[in-house]
Amino acid sequence: MRSFAYLRAESFPAASAALETPESLPKAAGTDLLDLLKERVVEPAALVDLSRIERAQSDPGVLSALATLAELAEDEGIRRDFPALHAAARQAATPQIRNRGTLGGNLCQVSRCPYLRRAGASCFKRDGSPCGALLPGGFDRTHAIFDVGPCACAHPSSLAPALIALGARVRLVRGEERRVLALEELYAPPAPGRLGDVALRPGELVEAVLLEASPRSRNSVYLEMRERESFDFALVSVAAAVELREGRVRSVRVACGAVAPRPRRMREVEAALRGRPLDAESIAGAADAARVAARPLRSNGFKATILHRLCVRALEELRQ
Amino acid sequence: MRTRLHVNGEAREVEHEPQETLLSLLRYRLGLTGSKEGCGEGECGACTVFVDGAPVVSCLVLAAQCEGAQVTTIEGLGRGHPDGLHPVQRAFIETGAVQCGFCIPGIIMAAADAIEREPDADRESLRRLVAGNLCRCTGYTKILDAIELARARARSGGPPCSTK
Ligand SMILES: Cc1cc2nc3c(=O)[nH]c(=O)nc-3n(C[C@H](O)[C@H](O)[C@H](O)COP(=O)(O)OP(=O)(O)OC[C@H]3O[C@@H](n4cnc5c(N)ncnc54)[C@H](O)[C@@H]3O)c2cc1C
Ligand code: SF4
Ligand code: FES
Ligand code: FES
Numbered sequence: 318m319r320s321f322a323y324l325r326a327e328s329f330p331a332a333s334a335a336l337e338t339p340e341s342l343p344k345a346a347g348t349d350l351l352d353l354l355k356e357r358v359v360e361p362a363a364l365v366d367l368s369r370i371e372r373a374q375s376d377p378g379v380l381s382a383l384a385t386l387a388e389l390a391e392d393e394g395i396r397r398d399f400p401a402l403h404a405a406a407r408q409a410a411t412p413q414i415r416n417r418g419t420l421g422g423n424l425c426q427v428s429r430c431p432y433l434r435r436a437g438a439s440c441f442k443r444d445g446s447p448c449g450a451l452l453p454g455g456f457d458r459t460h461a462i463f464d465v466g467p468c469a470c471a472h473p474s475s476l477a478p479a480l481i482a483l484g485a486r487v488r489l490v491r492g493e494e495r496r497v498l499a500l501e502e503l504y505a506p507p508a509p510g511r512l513g514d515v516a517l518r519p520g521e522l523v524e525a526v527l528l529e530a531s532p533r534s535r536n537s538v539y540l541e542m543r544e545r546e547s548f549d550f551a552l553v554s555v556a557a558a559v560e561l562r563e564g565r566v567r568s569v570r571v572a573c574g575a576v577a578p579r580p581r582r583m584r585e586v587e588a589a590l591r592g593r594p595l596d597a598e599s600i601a602g603a604a605d606a607a608r609v610a611a612r613p614l615r616s617n618g619f620k621a622t623i624l625h626r627l628c629v630r631a632l633e634e635l636r637q
Numbered sequence: 638m639r640t641r642l643h644v645n646g647e648a649r650e651v652e653h654e655p656q657e658t659l660l661s662l663l664r665y666r667l668g669l670t671g672s673k674e675g676c677g678e679g680e681c682g683a684c685t686v687f688v689d690g691a692p693v694v695s696c697l698v699l700a701a702q703c704e705g706a707q708v709t710t711i712e713g714l715g716r717g718h719p720d721g722l723h724p725v726q727r728a729f730i731e732t733g734a735v736q737c738g739f740c741i742p743g744i745i746m747a748a749a750d751a752i753e754r755e756p757d758a759d760r761e762s763l764r765r766l767v768a769g770n771l772c773r774c775t776g777y778t779k780i781l782d783a784i785e786l787a788r789a790r791a792r793s794g795g796p797p798c799s800t801k
Binding site: 318319320321346347348351354364368387410411414416417547 | 638654656658677678680682685688691692693694696697698699701702704747751764766767768769
Protein backbone atom coordinates (compact mmCIF):
# COMPACT_ATOMS: atom_id res chain seq x y z
CA MET A 318 0.00 0.00 0.00
CA ARG A 319 1.25 3.48 -0.84
CA SER A 320 1.31 5.91 2.06
CA PHE A 321 -1.31 8.64 2.24
CA ALA A 322 -2.33 11.52 4.44
CA TYR A 323 -5.07 10.42 6.84
CA LEU A 324 -7.72 13.03 7.62
CA ARG A 325 -10.48 12.35 10.16
CA ALA A 326 -13.66 14.27 9.32
CA GLU A 327 -16.03 15.58 12.01
CA SER A 328 -19.03 16.15 9.73
CA PHE A 329 -20.20 15.46 6.19
CA PRO A 330 -19.71 19.09 5.05
CA ALA A 331 -16.20 19.06 6.56
CA ALA A 332 -15.44 15.76 4.84
CA SER A 333 -16.70 17.15 1.58
CA ALA A 334 -14.46 20.22 1.99
CA ALA A 335 -11.46 17.99 2.80
CA LEU A 336 -12.12 16.08 -0.42
CA GLU A 337 -11.19 19.22 -2.36
CA THR A 338 -7.60 18.03 -1.78
CA PRO A 339 -6.46 16.58 -5.12
CA GLU A 340 -6.26 12.79 -5.31
CA SER A 341 -8.24 12.29 -2.13
CA LEU A 342 -10.82 9.57 -1.51
CA PRO A 343 -13.52 9.13 1.13
CA LYS A 344 -13.38 6.09 3.37
CA ALA A 345 -16.20 4.85 5.57
CA ALA A 346 -15.34 1.53 7.28
CA GLY A 347 -12.81 0.69 4.58
CA THR A 348 -13.88 -2.93 4.08
CA ASP A 349 -13.95 -2.44 0.32
CA LEU A 350 -11.45 0.37 -0.02
CA LEU A 351 -8.62 -1.32 1.91
CA ASP A 352 -8.62 -4.20 -0.53
CA LEU A 353 -8.29 -1.78 -3.45
CA LEU A 354 -5.51 0.10 -1.65
CA LYS A 355 -3.61 -3.10 -0.93
CA GLU A 356 -3.81 -4.12 -4.58
CA ARG A 357 -2.76 -0.59 -5.59
CA VAL A 358 -5.84 -0.29 -7.78
CA VAL A 359 -6.31 3.11 -6.16
CA GLU A 360 -3.39 5.15 -4.80
CA PRO A 361 -4.85 8.27 -3.20
CA ALA A 362 -2.66 11.00 -1.73
CA ALA A 363 -5.19 11.52 1.06
CA LEU A 364 -7.91 9.46 2.71
CA VAL A 365 -10.80 11.29 4.33
CA ASP A 366 -12.22 9.10 7.09
CA LEU A 367 -15.99 9.43 7.50
CA SER A 368 -16.30 6.74 10.14
CA ARG A 369 -16.06 9.10 13.13
CA ILE A 370 -18.71 11.54 11.94
CA GLU A 371 -21.33 12.08 14.64
CA ARG A 372 -24.61 10.65 13.35
CA ALA A 373 -27.73 12.77 13.43
CA GLN A 374 -30.63 11.64 15.61
CA SER A 375 -32.10 8.64 13.85
CA ASP A 376 -35.47 9.07 12.21
CA PRO A 377 -37.26 5.91 11.00
CA GLY A 378 -37.32 7.08 7.36
CA VAL A 379 -33.76 8.40 7.28
CA LEU A 380 -30.96 5.86 7.32
CA SER A 381 -27.50 7.32 7.89
CA ALA A 382 -24.96 6.41 5.22
CA LEU A 383 -22.83 5.37 8.19
CA ALA A 384 -25.30 2.78 9.51
CA THR A 385 -23.62 -0.62 9.51
CA LEU A 386 -25.10 -3.59 7.67
CA ALA A 387 -25.48 -5.35 11.05
CA GLU A 388 -27.50 -2.43 12.42
CA LEU A 389 -29.80 -2.54 9.39
CA ALA A 390 -30.19 -6.31 9.69
CA GLU A 391 -31.09 -6.11 13.38
CA ASP A 392 -33.50 -3.16 13.22
CA GLU A 393 -37.06 -4.26 14.05
CA GLY A 394 -38.64 -1.32 12.22
CA ILE A 395 -36.76 -2.21 9.03
CA ARG A 396 -37.77 -5.82 9.37
CA ARG A 397 -41.43 -4.83 9.63
CA ASP A 398 -41.65 -1.98 7.11
CA PHE A 399 -38.90 -2.89 4.62
CA PRO A 400 -38.47 -6.68 4.64
CA ALA A 401 -36.49 -6.60 1.36
CA LEU A 402 -33.83 -4.40 2.97
CA HIS A 403 -33.76 -6.59 6.08
CA ALA A 404 -33.19 -9.69 3.94
CA ALA A 405 -30.49 -8.06 1.81
CA ALA A 406 -28.56 -6.71 4.80
CA ARG A 407 -28.82 -9.99 6.68
CA GLN A 408 -27.39 -12.03 3.83
CA ALA A 409 -24.67 -9.65 2.65
CA ALA A 410 -21.05 -10.56 3.31
CA THR A 411 -19.90 -12.13 6.61
CA PRO A 412 -20.80 -11.32 10.23
CA GLN A 413 -17.45 -9.54 10.68
CA ILE A 414 -17.91 -7.40 7.55
CA ARG A 415 -21.52 -6.60 8.47
CA ASN A 416 -20.37 -5.36 11.88
CA ARG A 417 -18.33 -2.63 10.19
CA GLY A 418 -19.30 -2.17 6.54
CA THR A 419 -21.62 0.79 6.05
CA LEU A 420 -24.71 1.47 3.96
CA GLY A 421 -23.01 4.31 2.04
CA GLY A 422 -19.95 2.19 1.36
CA ASN A 423 -22.13 -0.70 0.24
CA LEU A 424 -23.94 1.48 -2.31
CA CYS A 425 -20.69 3.02 -3.59
CA GLN A 426 -18.61 -0.18 -3.54
CA VAL A 427 -16.48 -1.19 -6.49
CA SER A 428 -17.19 -4.13 -8.76
CA ARG A 429 -15.65 -7.48 -7.87
CA CYS A 430 -14.50 -8.00 -11.47
CA PRO A 431 -11.15 -9.80 -11.14
CA TYR A 432 -9.55 -7.69 -13.90
CA LEU A 433 -10.49 -4.43 -12.26
CA ARG A 434 -9.09 -5.66 -8.95
CA ARG A 435 -5.73 -6.80 -10.33
CA ALA A 436 -3.33 -3.95 -11.02
CA GLY A 437 -1.82 -4.50 -14.46
CA ALA A 438 -4.81 -6.33 -15.97
CA SER A 439 -6.61 -4.72 -18.88
CA CYS A 440 -9.83 -2.97 -17.79
CA PHE A 441 -11.90 -0.26 -19.46
CA LYS A 442 -13.25 1.04 -16.20
CA ARG A 443 -9.84 1.43 -14.60
CA ASP A 444 -8.01 3.23 -17.40
CA GLY A 445 -9.92 2.96 -20.69
CA SER A 446 -8.00 -0.10 -21.92
CA PRO A 447 -10.00 -3.00 -23.44
CA CYS A 448 -12.26 -4.87 -21.01
CA GLY A 449 -10.44 -8.02 -19.84
CA ALA A 450 -13.66 -9.98 -19.49
CA LEU A 451 -14.61 -9.30 -23.11
CA LEU A 452 -11.20 -10.17 -24.57
CA PRO A 453 -10.94 -13.61 -26.24
CA GLY A 454 -10.72 -16.23 -23.49
CA GLY A 455 -11.65 -13.68 -20.80
CA PHE A 456 -13.35 -14.81 -17.60
CA ASP A 457 -16.98 -13.66 -17.87
CA ARG A 458 -18.89 -16.20 -15.80
CA THR A 459 -19.85 -13.80 -13.02
CA HIS A 460 -20.37 -10.82 -15.31
CA ALA A 461 -23.36 -8.96 -16.73
CA ILE A 462 -26.18 -10.29 -18.91
CA PHE A 463 -27.77 -6.88 -19.52
CA ASP A 464 -26.48 -3.54 -20.78
CA VAL A 465 -22.99 -4.75 -21.70
CA GLY A 466 -21.03 -2.00 -23.44
CA PRO A 467 -17.31 -1.35 -23.10
CA CYS A 468 -17.54 -2.84 -19.57
CA ALA A 469 -19.28 -6.10 -18.74
CA CYS A 470 -19.13 -6.06 -14.95
CA ALA A 471 -21.96 -7.07 -12.64
CA HIS A 472 -22.85 -4.62 -9.90
CA PRO A 473 -21.96 -6.19 -6.53
CA SER A 474 -24.29 -4.46 -4.07
CA SER A 475 -27.12 -6.54 -2.63
CA LEU A 476 -28.59 -3.56 -0.78
CA ALA A 477 -28.97 -1.44 -3.91
CA PRO A 478 -31.59 -3.60 -5.67
CA ALA A 479 -33.54 -4.01 -2.41
CA LEU A 480 -33.54 -0.24 -1.86
CA ILE A 481 -34.47 0.51 -5.47
CA ALA A 482 -37.44 -1.85 -5.22
CA LEU A 483 -38.41 0.01 -2.04
CA GLY A 484 -38.33 3.33 -3.91
CA ALA A 485 -35.46 4.71 -1.80
CA ARG A 486 -33.93 8.09 -2.43
CA VAL A 487 -30.43 9.23 -1.46
CA ARG A 488 -29.46 12.53 0.11
CA LEU A 489 -26.14 13.81 -1.18
CA VAL A 490 -23.99 16.49 0.39
CA ARG A 491 -21.30 18.69 -1.12
CA GLY A 492 -20.01 21.43 1.15
CA GLU A 493 -23.16 23.00 2.57
CA GLU A 494 -25.18 22.05 -0.52
CA ARG A 495 -27.57 19.10 -0.48
CA ARG A 496 -29.60 17.35 -3.17
CA VAL A 497 -31.87 14.31 -3.24
CA LEU A 498 -31.94 11.71 -6.02
CA ALA A 499 -33.85 8.52 -6.64
CA LEU A 500 -31.34 5.78 -5.78
CA GLU A 501 -31.30 4.42 -9.34
CA GLU A 502 -30.15 7.86 -10.53
CA LEU A 503 -27.09 7.66 -8.29
CA TYR A 504 -25.63 5.12 -10.70
CA ALA A 505 -23.93 6.07 -13.95
CA PRO A 506 -22.74 3.98 -16.90
CA PRO A 507 -19.21 2.60 -16.75
CA ALA A 508 -16.57 5.23 -17.50
CA PRO A 509 -12.78 5.15 -17.12
CA GLY A 510 -11.74 6.21 -13.64
CA ARG A 511 -15.25 5.98 -12.21
CA LEU A 512 -14.65 2.79 -10.28
CA GLY A 513 -17.73 2.94 -8.06
CA ASP A 514 -20.18 3.57 -10.95
CA VAL A 515 -21.75 6.45 -9.05
CA ALA A 516 -22.55 9.85 -10.54
CA LEU A 517 -21.22 11.85 -7.60
CA ARG A 518 -19.67 15.27 -8.23
CA PRO A 519 -16.15 15.91 -6.95
CA GLY A 520 -16.28 16.02 -3.15
CA GLU A 521 -19.91 14.91 -3.06
CA LEU A 522 -20.91 12.24 -0.54
CA VAL A 523 -23.89 10.09 0.25
CA GLU A 524 -25.19 11.32 3.59
CA ALA A 525 -28.41 9.36 4.01
CA VAL A 526 -30.90 7.00 2.40
CA LEU A 527 -34.55 8.08 2.58
CA LEU A 528 -37.36 5.54 2.76
CA GLU A 529 -41.11 5.78 3.12
CA ALA A 530 -43.06 2.94 4.70
CA SER A 531 -46.17 1.95 2.73
CA PRO A 532 -48.32 -1.12 2.08
CA ARG A 533 -46.01 -1.77 -0.89
CA SER A 534 -42.79 -1.51 1.11
CA ARG A 535 -44.21 -3.88 3.75
CA ASN A 536 -44.99 -6.43 1.06
CA SER A 537 -41.45 -6.66 -0.29
CA VAL A 538 -38.92 -9.40 -0.71
CA TYR A 539 -35.25 -9.87 -1.61
CA LEU A 540 -33.82 -13.17 -2.86
CA GLU A 541 -30.33 -14.04 -4.04
CA MET A 542 -28.55 -17.04 -5.49
CA ARG A 543 -24.88 -17.56 -4.88
CA GLU A 544 -22.28 -20.22 -5.50
CA ARG A 545 -21.43 -20.87 -1.85
CA GLU A 546 -23.86 -21.17 0.99
CA SER A 547 -21.63 -19.67 3.71
CA PHE A 548 -21.09 -16.26 2.11
CA ASP A 549 -20.46 -14.99 -1.34
CA PHE A 550 -21.48 -12.22 -3.66
CA ALA A 551 -24.77 -13.00 -5.37
CA LEU A 552 -24.73 -14.48 -8.89
CA VAL A 553 -28.15 -12.88 -9.31
CA SER A 554 -30.37 -11.03 -6.86
CA VAL A 555 -34.00 -9.99 -7.23
CA ALA A 556 -35.97 -7.55 -5.09
CA ALA A 557 -39.66 -6.84 -5.52
CA ALA A 558 -42.30 -4.76 -3.75
CA VAL A 559 -45.98 -5.09 -4.63
CA GLU A 560 -49.10 -3.36 -3.39
CA LEU A 561 -52.25 -5.39 -4.02
CA ARG A 562 -55.69 -3.87 -4.00
CA GLU A 563 -58.76 -6.05 -4.46
CA GLY A 564 -56.51 -8.82 -5.66
CA ARG A 565 -54.85 -6.73 -8.36
CA VAL A 566 -51.40 -5.22 -8.57
CA ARG A 567 -51.89 -1.56 -7.82
CA SER A 568 -48.22 -0.63 -7.74
CA VAL A 569 -45.03 -2.59 -8.16
CA ARG A 570 -41.27 -2.08 -8.28
CA VAL A 571 -38.73 -4.73 -9.19
CA ALA A 572 -34.93 -4.44 -9.31
CA CYS A 573 -32.06 -6.86 -9.83
CA GLY A 574 -28.44 -6.94 -8.75
CA ALA A 575 -25.37 -8.64 -10.27
CA VAL A 576 -26.88 -8.77 -13.76
CA ALA A 577 -25.70 -5.44 -15.23
CA PRO A 578 -22.96 -2.87 -14.60
CA ARG A 579 -25.49 -0.94 -12.53
CA PRO A 580 -28.27 -2.18 -10.25
CA ARG A 581 -31.10 -2.68 -12.75
CA ARG A 582 -34.68 -1.53 -12.37
CA MET A 583 -36.81 -4.18 -14.13
CA ARG A 584 -39.46 -2.01 -15.80
CA GLU A 585 -40.45 -4.79 -18.20
CA VAL A 586 -41.37 -6.99 -15.24
CA GLU A 587 -43.29 -4.18 -13.58
CA ALA A 588 -45.25 -3.51 -16.78
CA ALA A 589 -46.19 -7.18 -17.07
CA LEU A 590 -47.76 -7.08 -13.60
CA ARG A 591 -49.37 -3.68 -13.22
CA GLY A 592 -53.17 -3.86 -13.01
CA ARG A 593 -53.26 -7.65 -13.18
CA PRO A 594 -54.11 -10.18 -10.51
CA LEU A 595 -50.92 -11.60 -8.95
CA ASP A 596 -51.41 -15.23 -9.93
CA ALA A 597 -49.45 -18.05 -11.48
CA GLU A 598 -50.17 -16.80 -14.98
CA SER A 599 -49.13 -13.18 -14.48
CA ILE A 600 -46.06 -14.29 -12.51
CA ALA A 601 -44.98 -16.62 -15.32
CA GLY A 602 -45.43 -13.80 -17.83
CA ALA A 603 -43.47 -11.36 -15.67
CA ALA A 604 -40.60 -13.80 -15.20
CA ASP A 605 -40.46 -14.37 -18.97
CA ALA A 606 -40.39 -10.62 -19.50
CA ALA A 607 -37.44 -10.38 -17.11
CA ARG A 608 -35.11 -12.18 -19.49
CA VAL A 609 -36.29 -10.84 -22.83
CA ALA A 610 -33.61 -8.15 -22.93
CA ALA A 611 -30.88 -10.43 -21.50
CA ARG A 612 -27.83 -10.88 -23.75
CA PRO A 613 -25.56 -13.30 -21.89
CA LEU A 614 -21.83 -13.49 -22.58
CA ARG A 615 -19.96 -16.67 -23.55
CA SER A 616 -20.20 -18.45 -20.21
CA ASN A 617 -22.94 -16.85 -18.13
CA GLY A 618 -26.16 -17.88 -19.86
CA PHE A 619 -27.13 -19.69 -16.65
CA LYS A 620 -27.65 -16.30 -15.01
CA ALA A 621 -30.67 -15.65 -17.24
CA THR A 622 -32.20 -18.92 -16.04
CA ILE A 623 -31.52 -18.07 -12.40
CA LEU A 624 -33.03 -14.63 -12.95
CA HIS A 625 -36.19 -16.22 -14.32
CA ARG A 626 -36.53 -18.63 -11.40
CA LEU A 627 -35.81 -15.99 -8.77
CA CYS A 628 -38.46 -13.70 -10.26
CA VAL A 629 -41.03 -16.48 -9.97
CA ARG A 630 -40.05 -17.25 -6.38
CA ALA A 631 -39.95 -13.63 -5.31
CA LEU A 632 -43.37 -12.82 -6.78
CA GLU A 633 -44.90 -16.02 -5.38
CA GLU A 634 -43.82 -14.85 -1.91
CA LEU A 635 -45.73 -11.61 -2.39
CA ARG A 636 -49.09 -13.16 -3.33
CA GLN A 637 -50.33 -13.00 0.31
CA MET B 638 1.23 9.00 13.12
CA ARG B 639 0.18 8.04 16.64
CA THR B 640 -2.92 6.16 17.79
CA ARG B 641 -4.11 5.63 21.34
CA LEU B 642 -6.23 2.58 22.02
CA HIS B 643 -6.90 -0.10 24.62
CA VAL B 644 -5.70 -3.58 23.78
CA ASN B 645 -6.83 -6.40 26.06
CA GLY B 646 -7.62 -3.86 28.73
CA GLU B 647 -4.29 -2.05 28.61
CA ALA B 648 -3.91 1.51 27.36
CA ARG B 649 -1.43 1.64 24.49
CA GLU B 650 -0.04 4.49 22.43
CA VAL B 651 1.45 3.30 19.17
CA GLU B 652 3.47 5.08 16.49
CA HIS B 653 2.63 3.71 13.03
CA GLU B 654 2.30 4.52 9.34
CA PRO B 655 -1.11 5.80 8.17
CA GLN B 656 -1.55 2.86 5.80
CA GLU B 657 -1.01 0.20 8.50
CA THR B 658 -3.89 -2.13 9.32
CA LEU B 659 -5.02 -2.97 12.84
CA LEU B 660 -3.81 -6.53 12.19
CA SER B 661 -0.32 -5.37 11.36
CA LEU B 662 -0.27 -3.07 14.39
CA LEU B 663 -1.27 -5.95 16.66
CA ARG B 664 1.17 -8.44 15.20
CA TYR B 665 4.21 -6.36 14.37
CA ARG B 666 4.04 -3.36 16.70
CA LEU B 667 2.57 -5.07 19.77
CA GLY B 668 3.82 -8.65 19.26
CA LEU B 669 0.31 -10.11 19.55
CA THR B 670 0.71 -12.80 16.93
CA GLY B 671 -2.39 -14.83 17.82
CA SER B 672 -4.44 -13.06 15.16
CA LYS B 673 -3.41 -14.45 11.77
CA GLU B 674 -3.32 -13.07 8.26
CA GLY B 675 -4.85 -15.64 5.92
CA CYS B 676 -6.19 -13.71 2.96
CA GLY B 677 -5.90 -10.02 3.80
CA GLU B 678 -9.19 -9.48 1.95
CA GLY B 679 -11.88 -10.08 4.57
CA GLU B 680 -12.75 -13.57 3.38
CA CYS B 681 -11.17 -16.02 5.84
CA GLY B 682 -11.74 -14.49 9.30
CA ALA B 683 -8.33 -15.63 10.65
CA CYS B 684 -7.65 -12.04 11.73
CA THR B 685 -10.90 -11.64 13.72
CA VAL B 686 -10.66 -9.48 16.85
CA PHE B 687 -13.25 -7.49 18.81
CA VAL B 688 -13.32 -3.75 18.29
CA ASP B 689 -15.61 -2.06 20.80
CA GLY B 690 -17.19 -5.42 21.55
CA ALA B 691 -17.98 -6.61 18.02
CA PRO B 692 -15.97 -9.10 15.95
CA VAL B 693 -14.36 -7.52 12.88
CA VAL B 694 -11.71 -8.56 10.37
CA SER B 695 -8.64 -6.61 11.48
CA CYS B 696 -7.00 -6.95 8.04
CA LEU B 697 -9.59 -4.51 6.65
CA VAL B 698 -9.45 -2.01 9.50
CA LEU B 699 -6.90 0.79 9.48
CA ALA B 700 -5.02 1.19 12.75
CA ALA B 701 -5.76 4.92 12.47
CA GLN B 702 -9.49 4.17 12.67
CA CYS B 703 -8.99 2.69 16.14
CA GLU B 704 -8.23 5.90 18.03
CA GLY B 705 -9.89 5.41 21.43
CA ALA B 706 -11.14 1.91 20.59
CA GLN B 707 -11.28 -1.08 22.92
CA VAL B 708 -9.65 -4.01 21.15
CA THR B 709 -9.72 -7.59 22.38
CA THR B 710 -7.56 -10.25 20.74
CA ILE B 711 -7.36 -13.99 21.30
CA GLU B 712 -4.56 -13.29 23.81
CA GLY B 713 -6.98 -11.31 25.97
CA LEU B 714 -10.17 -13.31 25.48
CA GLY B 715 -9.66 -15.48 28.53
CA ARG B 716 -8.94 -12.60 30.89
CA GLY B 717 -10.81 -13.14 34.15
CA HIS B 718 -11.60 -16.80 33.47
CA PRO B 719 -10.08 -19.70 35.44
CA ASP B 720 -6.59 -20.50 34.04
CA GLY B 721 -7.04 -17.58 31.67
CA LEU B 722 -9.06 -19.72 29.26
CA HIS B 723 -12.38 -18.60 27.84
CA PRO B 724 -15.03 -21.39 27.89
CA VAL B 725 -14.88 -21.58 24.09
CA GLN B 726 -11.11 -22.10 24.21
CA ARG B 727 -11.56 -24.83 26.82
CA ALA B 728 -14.23 -26.53 24.69
CA PHE B 729 -11.95 -26.50 21.63
CA ILE B 730 -9.19 -28.21 23.65
CA GLU B 731 -11.52 -30.83 25.15
CA THR B 732 -13.13 -31.59 21.80
CA GLY B 733 -9.85 -31.83 19.90
CA ALA B 734 -11.25 -29.33 17.42
CA VAL B 735 -7.87 -28.04 16.28
CA GLN B 736 -5.70 -29.33 13.48
CA CYS B 737 -3.06 -26.92 12.15
CA GLY B 738 -4.56 -24.16 14.28
CA PHE B 739 -4.17 -21.28 11.85
CA CYS B 740 -7.89 -20.49 11.64
CA ILE B 741 -8.64 -21.23 15.29
CA PRO B 742 -7.99 -17.87 16.98
CA GLY B 743 -10.38 -16.20 14.54
CA ILE B 744 -13.00 -18.91 14.87
CA ILE B 745 -12.86 -18.79 18.66
CA MET B 746 -13.38 -15.02 18.61
CA ALA B 747 -16.35 -15.31 16.24
CA ALA B 748 -17.81 -18.21 18.26
CA ALA B 749 -17.41 -16.44 21.62
CA ASP B 750 -19.43 -13.55 20.21
CA ALA B 751 -22.03 -15.82 18.61
CA ILE B 752 -22.70 -17.69 21.86
CA GLU B 753 -23.04 -14.52 23.82
CA ARG B 754 -25.35 -12.81 21.37
CA GLU B 755 -27.48 -15.82 20.45
CA PRO B 756 -27.33 -18.25 23.38
CA ASP B 757 -30.26 -20.23 21.97
CA ALA B 758 -28.84 -20.68 18.48
CA ASP B 759 -29.13 -24.20 17.11
CA ARG B 760 -26.32 -25.84 15.16
CA GLU B 761 -27.59 -24.42 11.87
CA SER B 762 -27.69 -20.88 13.24
CA LEU B 763 -24.24 -21.34 14.78
CA ARG B 764 -22.96 -22.28 11.31
CA ARG B 765 -24.35 -19.05 9.98
CA LEU B 766 -22.82 -17.05 12.82
CA VAL B 767 -19.34 -18.38 12.07
CA ALA B 768 -19.80 -18.31 8.27
CA GLY B 769 -17.15 -15.61 8.00
CA ASN B 770 -14.39 -18.01 9.08
CA LEU B 771 -12.72 -20.54 6.83
CA CYS B 772 -10.85 -23.65 7.95
CA ARG B 773 -8.79 -25.57 5.43
CA CYS B 774 -8.14 -28.61 7.67
CA THR B 775 -11.00 -29.83 9.78
CA GLY B 776 -14.20 -29.94 7.76
CA TYR B 777 -15.82 -27.96 10.61
CA THR B 778 -17.51 -30.92 12.34
CA LYS B 779 -15.43 -30.82 15.51
CA ILE B 780 -15.30 -27.06 15.44
CA LEU B 781 -19.10 -26.97 15.58
CA ASP B 782 -19.09 -29.72 18.23
CA ALA B 783 -16.82 -27.54 20.35
CA ILE B 784 -18.93 -24.43 19.86
CA GLU B 785 -22.07 -26.40 20.76
CA LEU B 786 -20.40 -27.73 23.90
CA ALA B 787 -19.42 -24.24 25.00
CA ARG B 788 -22.89 -22.96 24.25
CA ALA B 789 -24.55 -25.78 26.19
CA ARG B 790 -22.36 -25.04 29.20
CA ALA B 791 -23.02 -21.32 28.99
CA ARG B 792 -26.75 -22.00 28.94
CA SER B 793 -26.66 -24.36 31.89
CA GLY B 794 -25.26 -21.58 34.03
CA GLY B 795 -21.59 -22.21 33.46
CA PRO B 796 -19.06 -19.42 33.74
CA PRO B 797 -20.11 -16.28 31.90
CA CYS B 798 -18.66 -16.01 28.44
CA SER B 799 -18.26 -12.28 28.31
CA THR B 800 -14.81 -10.77 28.46
CA LYS B 801 -15.53 -7.86 26.24
C1 LIG C 1 -15.66 -10.96 2.05
C2 LIG C 1 -16.65 -9.93 1.60
C3 LIG C 1 -17.91 -10.32 1.19
C4 LIG C 1 -18.86 -9.39 0.78
N1 LIG C 1 -20.10 -9.79 0.38
C5 LIG C 1 -21.03 -8.87 0.00
C6 LIG C 1 -22.33 -9.24 -0.41
O1 LIG C 1 -22.68 -10.41 -0.44
N2 LIG C 1 -23.21 -8.25 -0.77
C7 LIG C 1 -22.87 -6.94 -0.74
O2 LIG C 1 -23.69 -6.09 -1.06
N3 LIG C 1 -21.63 -6.56 -0.37
C8 LIG C 1 -20.72 -7.49 0.00
N4 LIG C 1 -19.47 -7.08 0.39
C9 LIG C 1 -19.14 -5.67 0.31
C10 LIG C 1 -19.40 -4.96 1.62
O3 LIG C 1 -20.77 -4.91 1.86
C11 LIG C 1 -18.82 -3.60 1.47
O4 LIG C 1 -17.41 -3.75 1.50
C12 LIG C 1 -19.19 -2.64 2.57
O5 LIG C 1 -20.57 -2.46 2.73
C13 LIG C 1 -18.58 -1.31 2.24
O6 LIG C 1 -18.78 -0.42 3.30
P1 LIG C 1 -17.52 0.36 3.92
O7 LIG C 1 -18.09 1.30 4.90
O8 LIG C 1 -16.48 -0.57 4.39
O9 LIG C 1 -17.02 1.13 2.61
P2 LIG C 1 -15.56 1.63 2.24
O10 LIG C 1 -14.68 0.50 1.91
O11 LIG C 1 -15.10 2.61 3.25
O12 LIG C 1 -15.94 2.43 0.91
C14 LIG C 1 -16.35 1.77 -0.27
C15 LIG C 1 -16.37 2.77 -1.42
O13 LIG C 1 -17.42 3.71 -1.25
C16 LIG C 1 -16.93 5.02 -1.12
N5 LIG C 1 -17.74 5.60 -0.04
C17 LIG C 1 -17.91 5.11 1.21
N6 LIG C 1 -18.82 5.83 1.89
C18 LIG C 1 -19.25 6.80 1.06
C19 LIG C 1 -20.21 7.86 1.18
N7 LIG C 1 -20.90 8.05 2.32
N8 LIG C 1 -20.41 8.66 0.11
C20 LIG C 1 -19.72 8.47 -1.05
N9 LIG C 1 -18.81 7.49 -1.22
C21 LIG C 1 -18.57 6.66 -0.18
C22 LIG C 1 -15.46 4.91 -0.83
O14 LIG C 1 -14.74 5.97 -1.39
C23 LIG C 1 -15.12 3.60 -1.52
O15 LIG C 1 -14.82 3.80 -2.86
C24 LIG C 1 -18.51 -8.01 0.80
C25 LIG C 1 -17.24 -7.61 1.21
C26 LIG C 1 -16.30 -8.53 1.61
C27 LIG C 1 -14.95 -8.07 2.03
S1 SF4 D 1 -15.95 -6.01 -16.87
FE1 SF4 D 1 -15.71 -3.81 -16.43
S2 SF4 D 1 -14.54 -3.86 -14.54
FE2 SF4 D 1 -14.23 -5.89 -15.51
S3 SF4 D 1 -12.43 -5.74 -16.86
FE3 SF4 D 1 -14.23 -5.24 -18.07
S4 SF4 D 1 -14.23 -2.99 -17.95
FE4 SF4 D 1 -13.03 -3.67 -16.22
S1 FES E 1 -6.82 -12.19 6.92
FE1 FES E 1 -8.48 -10.93 7.47
S2 FES E 1 -10.17 -12.04 6.74
FE2 FES E 1 -8.51 -13.20 5.99
S1 FES F 1 -7.26 -26.06 11.72
FE1 FES F 1 -6.01 -25.67 9.97
S2 FES F 1 -7.11 -24.08 8.99
FE2 FES F 1 -8.46 -24.67 10.55
